[in-house]
Amino acid sequence: MKSFVKLVNFEINRFAKIYWSLVAITILSQFTSVFLTVHCYISQANGIVYHQSLPTAQLAYVKHYGSISFIDCFGTVWFMGPIALCAAAMVFYIFLIWYRDWYGKHTFIYRLFMLPVERWNLYLAKAASILLMVLGFIAVQIILLPVEHFFFNAITPRIYRMDMTVADAVLSFPYFNLLLPGAAIDFLFHYGLGFTVVLVIFTAILLERSFRMKGILLGLLYGFLSFVLFWTPDFLFEVLLPGVLHQQELLWIEVATTAIIAGYSILLGGYLIKYKATV
Amino acid sequence: MRRYINLLVILVAVVAAIPLFYTALAAGKDPGLVLKRVSGNENEIPNVKITAMDSQEKRLNRMFSITSSGSHDLRRESSFLSLDEDPAWYKQYVKQYPRYMRGKTDQGGFYEDKQMIAYAEIKPQPLHRSRVALYVGVLDKKTKKIKTMKMKVPGFTKQSYPSVWDVQKTGNELKVAAGMDTGIRVYRVSLPEKKITGDKVIAQREQAGRMAQYTQLAETDVNKPNHILAYQEEKVDDDGTVKEMTTFIYNYHTNETKKLRLPKDISLRDSDNWKFVYNGKTVYMAITKKNGGARLFNL
Secondary structure, eight states, X not given: OHHHHHHHHHHHHHHHHHHHHHHHHHHHHHHHHXXXXXXXXXXXXXXXXXXXXXXXXXXXXXXXXXXXXXXXXXXXXHHHHHHHHHHHHHHHHHHHHHHHHHHSGXXXXXXXXXSSSOHHHHHHHHHHHHHHHHHHHHHHHHHHHHHHHHHHHHHSOGGGEEOOOHHHHHHHXXXXXXXXXXXXXXXXXXXXXXXXXXXXXXXXXXXXXXXXXXXHHHHXXXXXXXXXXXXXXXXXXIXXXXXXXXXXXXXXXXXXXXHHHHHHHHHHHHHIIXXXXXX | OGXXXXXXXXXXXXXXXXXXXXXXXXXXXXXXXXXXXXXXXXXXXXXXXXXXXXXXXXXXXXXXXXXXXEEEEGXXXXXXXXXOOOOHHHHHHHHHOHHHHTTOOOGGGEEEOSSEEEEEEEEEETTEEEEEEEEEEEEETTTOOEEEEEEEOTTOOGGGOOEEEEEEEETTEEEXXXXXXTEEEEEEEETTTTEEEEEEEEEEHHHHOTTEEEEEOEESOTTSOOSEEEEEEEEEOTTSOEEEEXXXXXXXXXXXXXXXXXXXXXXXXXGGGEEEEEOSSOEEEEEEXXXXXXXXXXX
């Protein structure tokens, strides 16, 4: 256990500089988004209100053009851009976390293989570090939202503002549903499925590292078979035998299938890294 | 310890922020909407579910479901676990008769009286997908015995897109009303003989004209005994505009079809805003008024 934690920490530390840079970019960019959205709205409003110079002009502006809400800040590139950047970085890192050990300076995988730990732990530590870093980004976003909401309220005059809670804003913006689904169980399903995909990719990478050219084909085949297995319950009970299972039963069969895919990916990955992967 | 700072910071953030966020979401305010009986039968309330949307400037959209047990913000409900939007009677069937209910998903195909629950569905035969068969399953509520029948259906091919609209019982026969692209047919299924003993075409597209379309009107209780089938015939132009709309009722006991008269002071142009619903006695028509609200007619 101790060696596993050490390995996870080691993997996170190797990516820490880029990771915290991405977090910093997200913070800066999202606050910029809030500021620019409010600034644009207020400038436009002030321009029109100034020309009318009536005491009720601000109210008339809101009635005519609509108020500004925290949700309006979400739709900009400044806000969604860093989220996309972090997601892209993690997808890229899923591959880099393995290949840099082989192709980086000093063939680092050689040293990793020489460590007095179960090789199995290397696979699990890399998977755990990816999961932790993804959840870390989500946590940062959750922490940021109330602060950004406070900042938005602080710089937007009350008369122009549509008040809402952070939860209402998140639940009303469709893209956030992918990142933060409305129910905890959906969160577990989304990220559980995502983590399973990561495990399948890891195992496919190890197949390639173990059998080289043949391994590319084996890896692709493995990915394809896992994909087919994932869709089998749906195909079987939605297309061939519709209605034989009740919806809830089908859902739990799909959850079990995903768990099986994750399970055999770990087993096969563990076997490959222990017995087949070579430097 | 300093070596572990990155891991610790991420771990603390994850463990604190994500559960806190979902606890806050789950503890979100109940919208406070209630169903209140003004008049009518209180026993019908469990079947009533109203889905409402509150939209502020098209940005803050809240979806609610209001039932007799209270109201829920649908955005906070699991999109996986709330998959079944089935009515209360259907859920009750699944709970009470799980074996009988397997594979029975078409809610229009159910019929229930004191003795039995019947279900009919027209679907392609396994391995012969171009041929369709009428499947009937009857559950005796007292003995819990299930009787199943599979019958070849005359006048149907897979290309007819047949579907069961309604099932009723007269004497020892089940009457199965089926809609297809060529019109509407009612089949008589003898329960003792387990076979189709006859059928009647009650509406035919060829006779009404090529552009006629048929739709069943909404029924208040799709599974309860009812001696009529109410449906609509729409004749449309090449560009899809409705030229003529006629409402009919078919009586399962007398085998007669009757045309209903719509109110005279309504324009066909507003037909998109017409809503129909029928029970065993009456066909109701509601028209949305321009200034909000609705006019209700008994046809």
